[in-house]
Amino acid sequence: MSDIIQYQYKEEHLVNSAPNKYDHTRLKASEMILNVGPQHPSTHxxxxxxxxTDGELVVDVVPHLxxxxxxxEKHAEALPFNQVIPYVDRMDYVAAMNSEHAYAMGVERMLGIENEIPRRVEYIRVLVAELNRLASHFVAIGTYALDxxxxxxFLWMMxxxxxxxxxxxxxxxxxxxxxxxxxxxxFYDLPTGFEERCAEFATYLEPKLKELEQLVVENRIFVARTANVGVLDLPLAINYGCSGPVLRGSGLRYDLRRIDGYSVYPELDFDVPVGSGAMGKTGDCWDRNWVRVAECRESLKIIRQCLAxxxxxxxxxxxxxxxxxxxxxxxxKAMDFYVRAESSKGELGFFFRTDGKSDKPVRCKARAxxxxxxxxxxxxxxxxxxxxxxxxxxxIDVVMGEVDR
Structure with a gap:
């Protein structure tokens, strides 16, 4: 490695380096730097x-965003609250309904009108959010199998x-x-015949989820590639602020639909799956993927109850x-306000600071x-x-539109 490359690497990564981290300024003779992405499909x-790397071993990884x-966030501070929703869609563009639900709920609570929302509206919101959660998990499971x-x-999921x-x-x-x-x-009520068509889809999907488990989750090759790999201990997951299937895969039954009980979720019957180390160690890659598959079944239960x-x-x-x-x-009114909801990938939160004079937030911060x-x-x-x-x-199932907000 040339002195110029070593110098550039030192300038980029020496700041705030923890003492227990790898010293990037000194590469051993057997080590090299490999760039994965940003175009590589495995970086999602x-x-x-x-x-x-040291041969096939990973010595350290530095994500670049x-x-x-x-x-x-700056767009949101320049627009009235109601005009921000299209920008919210573009954060987690694979589960936009979940993002819209969290944002709208936050502004409604600031205005004090959350109790004025018709119950039919609340059930429709949960219905479309759970449909979108299914679609998001299908992308995660399908592309993961492709990886x-x-x-x-992948073809079945798509x-x-x-x-x-x-x-x-x-x-x-x-x-x-x-x-x-x-x-x-x-924006509008459900189209005529939507409930019946959605019920037909739920009936169709139930046996397909069982086929998915047999094809992927229980597959010997898939288990060998994911069990005991990337084990995330629960204390480490909590310290890093992980949430969603990543956190629940490590064994903690933490789901904001249960913890906070927002919208009509307290009225619905569903379980919160957690990893248990069934194929390896608790918190490994297999557990995280299994949690998503299990959550698909729970979302289907919620959809059926909403349709009823x-x-x-x-x-x-x-x-x-x-x-x-x-x-x-x-x-x-002038206030600092934070609201959170359970997106398909974990805790999605919005912080607002308002001055009581404008229809735009003075400060908007998204917790992705x-x-x-x-x-x-x-x-x-x-x-x-x-x-x-x-x-x-x-x-991990990351969406970069949410990371690079």
Missing amino acids: GVLRLEVV GYLHRCF IGAYTP RDREQILRLLEWVSGARMLYNYIWIGGL QLTGALRRTPDFDPQAAVPKKIRP CSFNNLSVLPELARGGLLADLVAIIGS
Whole structure:
């Protein structure tokens, strides 16, 4: 390695280096620096990993961010609250409904109108959010199998995800970036026949999830590639602020739909799956993937319960207006406010600072779950094989639009 490259590397990575971390300024004769991404498909987006390797062993990993920076927070500070929702969609663009739900709920609580939201609106919000959670997990599971070397599960997952996207396109007019959940209500009520079509999809999907378990989760090759790999101990996960399937895969039953009980989730019956080390050690790659598969079954249970309400006590009526509680003017009192919700990848939070004079936030800050989950990657990868690094990245399930907000 030339002196120039060593100098550049020192300038980039010497700042705030912890004493227990690898000294990047001195490479051994057997070590080299390998760039994985930002175009490599295994990085799940425009993520660049600077990997120090010793043969096939990973000595250290330095994630480089910012290749997809969207300046979400500064955009939000320049726009009225109700015009920010399309930008929220573009954070976790694989689960945009979940992001919209969290943001709209936060502004409603600031305005003090959360109790004015019609119950049919709340159940529709949970219904579309859980459909989107399924679609997000299908992307995570399918691409993860593709990372490991299995092509068929990816095709199966994209096939079933396509049906969800068609349902969400039917209800909102868009396939991925919906702008459907508005502050105080919804863009529009469910289309006529949506509940029946959604129920047919739920009936279709249930046996498909069992096939998925047999094809991927119980597959000998998949187990060998993921069990005892990338083990995330629970104290380490908590210290890094991990959440979602990454945290629950380490054995902690922590789900904001249960802990905070927002929207109508307290009225619904569903379990919170956690990793148990069934195939290896608790908190390994297999556990994190299994939690997502198990959560697909729980989301299906929630969808069925929402459909029962929407076709029963909360059935559509001619006079129902999904925008009845939408405020004419959004101007919260001067305050600092934080709201959080359970996205498909973990705790998604929004912090607002308002001055009581403007319809725009003085400060907006997003707490992106993918950012915290990605930060633990160097701890999981050190000492492992280079091939295992790909398996670890896939098990974390990051979306870079949320990291580079």
